Amino acid sequence: MSPTPPHDPSFGPDLVEVFGPQQTDGGPELVQLLTPEGERVHHPEFDLDFSADHLRGLYRDMVLTRRIDTEATALQRHGELGIWAQLLGQEAAQIGAGRALRPQDHVFPTYREHGVAWCRGIDPLDLLGLFRGVDHGAWDPAEKHFGLYTIVIGAQALHATGYAMGMQRDGVVGTGDPDRDAAVVAHFGDGASSQGDVNEAFIFAASYNAPVVFFCQNNQWAISEPIERQSRIPLYQRALGFGFPGVRVDGNDVLATYAVTQAALQRARDGQGPTLVEAYTYRMGAHTTTDDPTRYRLSDDVEHWKLKDPIARVEVYLKRNGLVDETFLADLKKEADELGHHLREGCKALPDPEPGAMFEHVYAEETEELRVQREGFAAYHAGFESEGAR
Known part of the structure; x- marks a missing residue:
């Protein structure tokens, strides 16, 4: 095994700087390209030019992903699903990370990555089959480059690291061929970051310089446990103790999430090793449909985060800059309605397994x-x- 190369300073000095105590607004270290008010800002390390088509595509993805979530929640309430893990408020984190992938990259999800699954071309009806209890995930992980949902908290981080180490041995890392070089993304939440599996994955990934991006959606609640009781420092700073960079991005900003994830993936593909991306967001819904968040959090907090809605800020930007018209919005609503019908009727028609x-x-x-x-x-x-x- 070749020695681990030194940390690549080109990834940005701000990624390894130790900041002060965690702040409830994300802190001054937060990477942001689109403010909650829909204003475009720039960042010295992570700045990209987004075409109008790209922006409209990201907006469409988020709108349709939210519709999937809304329909699935309603189906569970009507007894058609056993349970559903909501992603309300986390659409930007998932779509930004999902669209930053190349076809050959591989994803290891938790049980909430519905937006990433959408980006990988998985029929959301296949997700409903899993939560209905008629299958364990009807998609082919090898074909979609998207693993099966993982219920065991944090286990997928080790799976992702092992897969990434296999990629190294297959010679698809650091060749310089953009159609060949590949990386892995492991998704998990702030609660899972406290699990031993995740920390063990950090150790292996750092020791073997594995091409893996650890993507933590910090929605600030591990079911009913607030982030303040889980970590004394911002989560992204934990990466420093394992020997690789970490960065905190505004998880409600789809542009920043896309840019940061793209940079981290390219770093991994180039053979520069792992990165921890902390997408600082908020779970506006319940942990799952069996959860009652009103028992442990304040409604004022939810209202505060509604002002940072990831979809609303993109819509404001698009309208303000004349990048969408009423025809586009009407067509998107029609597409969302058709998707909802597909999910409602398709879910009820899912056959029981043999x-x-x-x-x-x-x-x-x-x-x-x-x-x-x-x-x-x-x-x-x-x-x-x-x-x-x-």
């Missing part, structure tokens, strides 16, 4: 032990069918 399907895809080649279990289960299940026939 009971024996649980034995499929356990191993590449069926083991003798699994064969015996499968045959025993089939005989047991057939017994119920026989009794029903009588």
